[in-house]
Amino acid sequence: MAKSWENDPEYMSYIEDLINRPEVQKLKKFKQHHYTNRLEHSISVSYSSYKVAKKFHANAKATARAGLLHDLFYYDWRTEKSDKGTHAYVHPRIAVKNAEKITDLSPLERDIIIKHMWLATIAFPRYKESYIVTFVDKYCACQEVLVPFAVNVKNKCKSYLGYSGDI
Template sequence: MKNIEYKRMIINEIKSLKEDSRFMETVNFMQHGNTSVYEHSLKVAYISCKIAYKLKANVDYKTLIRGALLHDYFLYDWHDKNAHEGWHGFRHPRKAWKNAKKEFDLNRVEEDIILKHMFPLVPLFPLFKESWIVCLADKISAVYETMERKTVKA
């Protein structure tokens, strides 16, 4: 699968997720630095596709992309201590899974991606290649987004 192909697949999946859901609300919640949950999820989807392509991994790209786009579908401002029950890093995968399950038909791999993307912080071992790839892509994106705002320009 070429770069342009998975970009097109990501765009098509976003169009699909926007219908009859709260998916676009993710634009309103900040993730890391100046990056919204929506932007972060797009980056994770794109990085996941690049990793799968580079590794020549035999993955279901549609599932990989949907899982990546929904992995942080918790729908609250995690920086606001009154918006959630605390311990966001540990609890948000289950909240994202519950929200996604209410609005979308998820397959087993998509559920695994959402529930286990915080491994090893959350000690749930990913079972599928797609889950491992999104887990890695999420870490790459989070580090980049966190460091990006702290970069000093000369």
């Protein structure tokens, strides 16, 4: 994703107190969806959700902030397991606890973060903003995996076929 989010003054006004916090920047250290880090993923979800929320006259500020904080946890979910439940169930609750250490969350923001794994969990979102982040999160995850994967496949096919042009 191009860094157009940094050039959007309204969006930046919503997340400026969060984006440079060490607790948020620490997300750079964790791989997310194979080709991105967790901070890149969180910004992508946040900014894309913010744009969708504006289009649907939803609370863009809460959507942007909760989207940025929805994966605020510091472990590799591929290798570390919890005895409290599945990663899909546990990590939103950890993210809420971590988010509450750095900012006050509204009930809307809490619901967005807790419910963003709906479809992998049975907790239905309560607000339209929660649905927005839930579906944008799935979309971003697919983009983050499938686009680089397709490029890799294309390059391997070109290499295998000895083709140097465009497919």
